[in-house]
Amino acid sequence: MTWQTTLTVIDLGIAVLTLTLGVTKAAAARRERTLVLSLTASVLLHAGVVFLLATPPLYRAVGSALHAPNLPALAIDVATLLCVGHAHYMALLWHPERHTAQARRRAVRAWLPFYTAAVTAMVLLYASAGLPQAARPLRFAPVYAQNPAVFALKAVYFSALVVAVVATMSLCRQVTLPDRPGLARDVRRCMRWFAVAVGLDLATAVLTLGSMVGVIVRDDHRYDFLADASWVATILSGIAANQSLGRLVLTATKDDRRDCHALGPLHHLVVAGARHLVIPTGRWNAQIRLTRMMMEIRDGARTLTPWMSDRPAAAVDDLLRSAGPPTGGPVDPLAAQDAATLLHAAACRAAGRPPAPAEHRLHTLPGIDVPAAQERAHLVRVAQHLAHPLVSTALRAADEQAVPPTAGR
Structure with missing residues (x-):
């Protein structure tokens, strides 16, 4: 040749x-x-x-x-x-x-x-x-x-x-x-x-x-x-x-597929009671699917606003300040506060409880000010904190602090 x-x-x-x-x-x-x-x-x-x-x-x-x-x-x-x-x-x-x-x-x-x-x-x-x-x-x-x-x-x-x-x-x-x-x-x-x-x-x-x-x-x-x-x-x-x-x-x-998988529990949590938010995802395109999951998570979080209380985030903050090194792995304070807030609000909505009292109601999540360039990484961290022991402890503390609604309220 x-x-x-x-x-x-x-x-x-x-x-x-x-x-x-x-x-x-x-x-x-x-x-x-x-x-x-x-x-x-x-x-x-x-x-x-x-x-x-x-x-x-x-x-x-x-x-x-x-x-x-x-x-x-x-x-x-x-x-x-x-x-x-x-x-x-x-x-x-x-x-x-x-x-x-x-x-x-x-x-x-x-x-x-x-x-x-x-x-x-x-x-x-x-x-x-x-x-x-x-x-x-x-x-x-x-x-x-x-x-x-x-x-x-x-x-x-x-x-x-x-x-x-x-x-x-x-x-x-x-x-x-x-x-x-x-x-x-x-x-x-x-x-x-x-x-x-x-x-x-x-x-x-x-x-x-x-x-x-x-x-x-x-x-x-x-x-x-x-x-x-x-x-x-x-x-x-x-x-x-x-x-x-x-x-x-x-x-x-x-990387996109890994983050889609990581966001799955958070996505399910915030849209479970608002199925009208779910739009068809790009099954074969991980980037499109990830972008749409993030959009749905943001929209789903907004539907939980009436039940968002400041107690879970405050409980996370108290635990981080008063306790020693947390068990269950490292903690991102902002992600843990968001996770606790969303879990508490979703549980209240699912149980048919009334909206949070005005004096304790949060109108935005603690991590709402995260820069756009860091939003994806922040949401992944929030999803990873949903099952963190510190968040579970904070939720129990928030429930103990909650005052049961009276008949006249």
Whole structure:
């Protein structure tokens, strides 16, 4: 099997896999409209286009159809740079502590002119090169190394690629998710693969540049094989990128399913008496199901407001201050107060008791002021505290403090 045949098989295989993943993520992004999914789909689709165009038969077919036989070489470089640019922005999303939405907008305004200028310069230099004939796939750089416009085009491309790759790799090493440390560990593993994938693009640039320097210095094509070898680094980069993005999606899905399971008891508690709140959930989509469960928990908690008393939360506070280290595991005071309040209110509603007296009624849960970014983690902790011994003790204390309603009330 020749190198060209081997290259065709490998490139087509990676292109099909990458484009399939990209289309799948694009379809999911249409349903859920999240930035992470959109960027994941974009990175995969750009990478798929790169490998598709690099397949020798398609490389020649596209060039012939457009009457510009070397145009696929430019398209591969532009798509690769745009792919790294998308990855660059995607890496920013995993820094919620250091990169707010406003900071990300500033980063976009700072980097967009850089990518725009690089792509524009590459296109203009290609148009001015006046290339007379087609170069063999992957041999564009050494074949036209002595053409000033092509050399300048590659210089712009390599310079932009180095800057973008270094910036992206730096971000990949600094992933922080303070509200979800378990997910942060998994994301860091995925981002290490992502950094490897992006870093391998530098190896591609070095090998390609080596083939060009060989032509310029020695005025022969003895080192043209380096241009072919550079594609090995690109293939490894594509494999590492698929590994990273695939693991990233699976990790997020696994985390969503785990939290759906954890929220089950809390969801059942607050909607048990308000079944009209339950809407169809995305059975096969853990993220949609989780989002809807959280919405229903919030709405269900509101229906319990008339029976919410300040006694359970006060009992939790008293126990934490007066008792020693609690049995049954660590306690999150706010989550324990919410759990006790909801359990007490649900029990009162189920028993047909009258609403809580006005002087003891709570109109909002103790944890209502939790920031939106921490709400998911807080609700999971509330669900985990429903069966905590401290909460059970607080409920008994709250019931003992309650004054039975008189006949006249």
